[in-house]
Structures are given as C-alpha cells and as structure tokens.
Amino acid sequence: MAPQRRGAPKAPEGSGAAERRRPSSVKSARAPREVWSKWLRAAVLGTCATLAALLLWGSLGGDEVGTEVLAHRGEVLSGRFMEVPCSEDYNSHRRFEGCSPTRCGRGVSDTVITRDEALRIRSIAEKGLALGGSGGGASILDLHSGALSAGKHFVNLYRYFGDKIENIFSEEDFQLYRDVRQKVQLAVARAFGVSASALHLTKPTFFSRINSTAARTAHDEYWHAHVDKATYGSFDYTSLLYLSDYLEDFGGGRFVFMEEGANRTVEPRAGRVSFFTSGSENLHRVEKVRWGTRYAITIAFTCNPDQGIADPAFT
Ligand SMILES: O=C(O)CCC(=O)C(=O)O
Numbered sequence: 001m002a003p004q005r006r007g008a009p010k011a012p013e014g015s016g017a018a019e020r021r022r023p024s025s026v027k028s029a030r031a032p033r034e035v036w037s038k039w040l041r042a043a044v045l046g047t048c049a050t051l052a053a054l055l056l057w058g059s060l061g062g063d064e065v066g067t068e069v070l071a072h073r074g075e076v077l078s079g080r081f082m083e084v085p086c087s088e089d090y091n092s093h094r095r096f097e098g099c100s101p102t103r104c105g106r107g108v109s110d111t112v113i114t115r116d117e118a119l120r121i122r123s124i125a126e127k128g129l130a131l132g133g134s135g136g137g138a139s140i141l142d143l144h145s146g147a148l149s150a151g152k153h154f155v156n157l158y159r160y161f162g163d164k165i166e167n168i169f170s171e172e173d174f175q176l177y178r179d180v181r182q183k184v185q186l187a188v189a190r191a192f193g194v195s196a197s198a199l200h201l202t203k204p205t206f207f208s209r210i211n212s213t214a215a216r217t218a219h220d221e222y223w224h225a226h227v228d229k230a231t232y233g234s235f236d237y238t239s240l241l242y243l244s245d246y247l248e249d250f251g252g253g254r255f256v257f258m259e260e261g262a263n264r265t266v267e268p269r270a271g272r273v274s275f276f277t278s279g280s281e282n283l284h285r286v287e288k289v290r291w292g293t294r295y296a297i298t299i300a301f302t303c304n305p306d307q308g309i310a311d312p313a314f315t
C-alpha cells in the first residue's frame with residue numbers, strides 16, 4: 001500500500017483543485033501519519049546520536065552509569081582512603097592479633113612510588129616478558145617462582161636459563177624490586193594501622209602485561225570478578241603498582257571495586273599504588289583492555305609468617 005500511495009501524482013501544495021479532489025477521510029488520515037513519521041525519524045535520529053555519544057564517551061574514558069571514580073588518571077593523590085566494613089572471610093582463617101584486618105577498605109596513593117621508579121621497574125617486566133609471553137592477551141612474570149607465560153603455558157625462567165639469567169636481570173633490578181616492595185609494605189601498614197613488621201610478602205607476586213589480543217586459555221581471562229582471599233588463599237592485603245597510564249598507553253583496563261549501587265574505579269597511572277584488604281569486602285575486576293598495553297605488579301602481604309616468602313633473588 002505505501003509504495004502505491006508514494007507513486008501517486010502529487011498536486012502542488014495549497015492547490016484548491018487538489019484539496020477538492022482529495023476526499024476528506026484521506027486528508028484526515030494522512031495528517032497524523034505524516035506527523036507520526038516525522039516523530040519516528042526524529043526518534044531514530046535521536047537514538048543514534050545518543051548511542052554515538054555514549055560510544056565516544058566510553059572510548060574517551062567516560063564512566064558507566066552508577067560508577068564513581070575513586071582515583072582519576074590525572075590526579076596526583078597523596079593518599080585517598082575509603083573504609084568499608086570487613087567481611088567475615090578472615091574468621092575462617094587463623095587470626096594474627098595486630099595484623100589480621102579489623103579495619104578494612106581500600107586506598108590509593110601516587111606518592112609512595114615515583115614515576116621514575118615505576119618506569120624503571122617496568123623495564124624489568126618488559127625484558128622478562130620479552131623472553132616469553134602468552135599467546136592470549138594476558139602474560140605474567142613471577143620473579144619469585146620464575147614463572148613466565150609462554151604460549152598457552154608457563155615456563156620456569158630460572159630453570160630454563162640457569163646461570164644465564166644473570167645476563168638478563170641485574171642485581172640492581174632485584175634491589176629495585178625490594179625497595180619498591182618495602183615502600184608499599186610501609187604504606188599498607190600505615191593505612192590499615194598495623195605494624196609493617198607483621199606483614200610478610202606472599203605468593204604469587206607477579207608482573208602482568210595485558211593487551212587486547214583475544215584470550216586463548218583461561219589464564220588469559222583476567223577480567224572476571226573475584227575476591228583475592230578466595231583466589232590466592234594467603235592474601236590478607238593486596239597491593240597493585242601500576243606501571244603504565246590509562247588512556248595514554250592503553251584504553252579499557254580500569255580496576256573496578258564492585259559494589260551494590262555504585263562501582264568504584266581506579267584509573268591506572270604509572271607509579272600509582274592501589275591497596276586493599278583481600279576479603280570479599282573488596283570484590284573486584286579489571287575491565288577488558290581495548291587497545292595498547294597495560295603493565296602492573298601485584299604485591300600481596302599475609303599476616304601468617306608460614307605463608308611468607310623471601311624477596312625475589314637470583315636462585
Ligand atoms: O591488575 C590489576 O589491576 C588487578 C589484578 C588483580 O586483580 C589480581 O592480581 O588479583
């Protein structure tokens with residue numbers, strides 16, 4: 001029906017003859033139809049414009065509805081802390097007085113580690129990961145155990161290279177890791193009101209390199225929501241040191257604390273330390289990296305001396 005009507009000869013507008021020839025029932029039916037089609041066109045155009053704006057906003061780093069930014073990439077925070085009630089998770093583990101979390105929450109600081117230190121430690125990650133790397137989007141290098149992503153699996157760097165590892169990493173590299181770990185440990189202890197000597201580095205402690213390549217194994221699926229205490233067992237306090245800049249080096253890849261009502265994001269920047277109690281009060285995920293490469297280190301602490309590990313060193 002519609003094509004026939006469109007094909008009908010059209011009389012000039014305002015022509016009395018045309019008005020006379022058009023039966024009044026057709027005239028009254030066509031007017032609302034024209035109004036309706038104008039509205040429909042406007043609605044479709046409006047929807048497209050809104051979608052385009054949302055896509056652009058997203059690609060520029062805009063926030064999802066119901067998401068608050070705990071730390072913007074452009075801010076230089078000397079310390080921001082947000083307290084949250086502790087979960088029960090710690091009760092099913094041995095408690096260590098003066099160390100096991102009684103004050104829970106999350107904090108971010110850009111003044112614990114300098115950008116220069118972050119970039120120097122990133123070069124350790126770069127040279128280590130250049131020796132292997134996952135075929136999917138997420139690679140890790142664990143300087144303590146020697147685990148390095150390689151294709152769909154892991155190799156042990158220390159076993160594979162033996163003494164030649166000293167041609168790859170230097171004593172200064174390990175010293176830098178120790179200095180950074182020590183500074184982060186002090187910041188975590190201060191924020192949660194515990195003694196730094198009660199905290200012990202625990203495993204795994206690893207560099208991560210994430211890009212937008214599609215995942216090939218479950219190890220590449222870094223974006224799932226998780227609780228560190230459930231995932232890693234020994235963790236009581238998790239810290240993350242970011243080694244690259246959100247929206248400069250990569251897009252996507254923000255860290256998200258997941259909460260009912262409002263998620264809170266941390267936008268990575270080189271030298272930014274984010275730390276939090278490892279129980280389910282801090283359920284979190286990492287957004288998928290859409291472009292570029294994101295580097296970070298996960299450094300975690302336990303209150304249980306039996307689960308403590310030594311700093312990475314030549315083995
Ligand atoms: O890299 C990040 O921002 C988070 C990593 C993480 O959640 C983890 O290592 O458990």
Ligand SMILES: [Fe+2]
Pocket residue numbers: 226227228284
């Ligand atoms: Fe985690």
